[in-house]
Amino acid sequence: MVALKGQGLQDNKLRNDERLLNVPRIPRGPGSPIVDLGYTQYQGTELANGITQWLGMRYAAPPVGNLRFRAPEDPVPNPSLQIADKHGSVCLPTGSTTISNGFAEDCLFVDVYAPTKARQGHNSLLPVYVFIQGGGFNSNSNANYNGSGLITASDLNIVVVTFNYRVGPYGFLASKEVQDNGDLNVGLKDQRKLFKWVQKYIQEFGGNPNSVTIGGDSAGAASVDLHLSAYGGRNDHLFHAAAAESQSFGVQFTIEGSQYQYNALVARAGCNSTEDTLTCLRNLTAAELQSININIPSPGSGGDPPLYMYSNVIDGDFTQDFTYKLYKEGKFIKVPVIFGDDTNGGTIFTPRDTDSVAAMNEFLRDQFPNLSDTQLAQIDYYYPKAEQFPNTGEYWRAVSNAYGQMRYMCPGLYISSAYSKTLTPSWNYRYNVEDPAQVASGLGVPHTVEVNAIWGPENVNGAAPASYSTPLNRNIVPLMQGYWTSFIRTHNPNTYRIPGSPFWQEWIPPLMNRIRFETNTTTMEIVDQDTQIHCGYLESIGIILQQ
Incomplete structure (x- = not known):
């Protein structure tokens, strides 16, 4: 019998849901730095400045193996109490052909900073700021910023969320092969997954899911304008205001126009003689893929690689058209x-x-x-x-x-x-x-x-x-x-x-x-x-x- 596309992923999800039922709950009282997210529990750290921080929490499953080049999946349940006192690994960048300490393909982590008082029996949930870091969609250039300064400046009246998302080929590889047996714009879909995570869980940290502002700088600001116009401006009520610092309009290729990037990566990997080139790319170790993670010139260019080669593509779904055109036609969320x-x-x-x-x-x-x-x-x-x-x-x-x-x-x-x-x-x-x-x-x-x-x-x-x-x-x-x-x-x-x-x-x-x-x-x-x-x-x- 031939398995349906995605059947294995669905089976994994069902097994995860079954495991979830067996995760023991640890009781906590008001003010405890332990949050229960259903799939696991995280213990934060109460700081002397009146802020509690939770670092390195998973908001999605590790995007490795068969999940490479696919949209993010739900986190895998973990029955153990997790001590959330260290930042998670940063996503692998393009242009660095070795893997440095603190970087990994398994990188979909989120940090939350919240006033300690927000979880000490106060009835009012606090507005939330979700920051999308920059890096030209080829690196995480603002990793692990500390939200304490903003919270202190707000007189302890906001919750701050920072996170990593996939970049380079891990987040933005596009081709007919990826379209057929993977997902496009998965770096943006990582961000979307995080927004949904915030809607589902931010109350556990004292945040108000009905008052979420997204922000970001450079590629993070480009992400802001792409989420505002995502799905033709469809409002899924994941955020309610947006602040973009140095919004960026780079070149957005079509899937066909991005094929040269895929073909070149396949050739560098030595996968071009295989029947299934995408599976061959998925079978590479992270170190092997990273060793060939470079920029190359675009067709018709001046001859040198662009500053940022991998980027979002026009997929007819998440990004339905060029950004200038979408905003000209009014296809954006009005917040x-x-x-x-x-x-x-x-x-x-x-x-x-x-x-x-x-x-x-x-x-x-x-x-x-x-x-x-x-x-x-x-x-x-x-x-x-x-x-x-x-x-x-x-x-x-x-x-x-x-x-x-x-x-x-x-x-x-x-x-x-x-x-x-x-x-x-x-x-x-x-x-x-x-x-x-x-x-x-x-x-x-x-x-x-x-x-x-x-x-x-x-x-x-x-x-x-x-x-x-x-x-x-x-x-x-x-x-x-x-x-x-x-x-x-x-x-x-x-x-x-x-x-x-x-x-x-x-x-x-x-x-x-x-x-x-x-x-x-x-x-x-x-x-x-x-x-x-x-x-x-x-x-x-x-x-x-x-x-």
Whole structure:
């Protein structure tokens, strides 16, 4: 008899459900750091700051073996009490061909930070913030951020959730073979699984499943706009507001357009002579797969690999069309939103030795292979030679300005306008807090630097600029935390903003008014005319570029 597709997975689920009935329950009283999630129980750690944390909890089954390249499954029941005092392994990145300590394919873990008082008999459940880390869908670049700073800034009135999701080929491999015997966009489906986990279990931690704000930076912010438009804008009521930091519109290939990535991976693995190439890939060890986990040039590109090759694909299901098109057609969930970017969002990505218009265009075509010569000529006109810095090419800042607006700044302005047209509350920002070392190096105010102010410099694993802990820029931290925790609590950044901070006006097109964050001089501004013209053009070719 031929087994039905997925029958083995269903049988495993039934066996897991049977085991679940036999998991012994450990009684706990109010205030106990033990949470009972049905499939297992986790014991957290009560901290002296009034916060309890649970680290390294499983929100899905290990995505290994036959679950590689498949959508996430429910966690496997475990009858033992789990001590949740260590972060789980981070998901394997593309570009690192060996497996470092702290990284593994078995990586679908979640951390929860909650005020201890939330579980001590208080009747009111607290608003929840779910943070999606960045990394270009090719790494987990904000792993293990500490939620204590945000909770303290909220006067112990929110719950914070952080988690890992699959990236690179583990999360975004796409081809006809994967479509037939696997799942597409599984990194995004990991995130969706986590959202459902929050809906089912966050009350155990004192969180309110009916007041969930999702947020993220870079690819995490791209994830935000992809979840808002997922399934054509279908609202499954998994979240109720969204805040995106440096939202990203990269190239989104079709399944057919991604086939070259799959074929090349199969060839590198030595699987191209096998009858079932996908099974061959699944039979590789994680170390073997990781050893060939690299980027390659896209067809039609300038000849070098893109910064981020693996990404979400147009699957006709989760991602039904290009992002520009979905938002143009109003196919997105109408909830309060924040979008924004940094003044110099392109500088950390572009080659510092870019010394000519030709080199600039080659880099841009590596990232957006559909760029025509005519379109590049227009971009060259809009982004001429700019500021010069030591030990850099003459066109480094020019290509940085172009790439930063194409991929980050202009998409945020576009989505904010799309929301405002539906009369949905929408706020936009430009982050312009200057760190002396970053400015001197030419980075200016670089991509996602605002995460350090939002989380607090002591909570981002040493990534914050030094000035954020000195009088020079220290004041930006409570200001940003005030707006963000207010938005998490009330879906309005103004309600609980710190005293003396400006009122953040909603985005109103065609006025295009946003807040400009600066230490001690934060104020509202109108988007300058050049940016409006540049973004108007880039938006007009966005669908052609498959954004």
